[in-house]
Amino acid sequence: MIDKSDDYHEAATKIYANLERRSAWLITSDYVIDETVTWLRYKVGHNAAVEFWNRLHNSKITEIIRVDAEIVTGAWKTFLKYSDRFLKRLQACSLSKMGEGSCDNRGIKVK
Structure with missing residues (x-):
């Protein structure tokens, strides 16, 4: 949604607007935000990274999980536990947090 030159910009913008209309609940972590801000900074530019940060922190439908030592241990x-599956560390953090019962893990699939 930030990079207007991206092939999927228009589709992503429409999907996000639909999620906002439905008051969907989006969840992410500060780790994911850091990675995205860094990627945007180097691939699109500083202004794009700042715009992403501001949009995310002003979003009414996004919850940001702060990854602490407890989540890292759980991750x-x-x-x-999932040694037989491809699982990134960030996904493990998310699954660990969901396992606490603090968020709903319906639809989460581990490859």
């Missing part, structure tokens, strides 16, 4: 346990 490692989740990572070990």
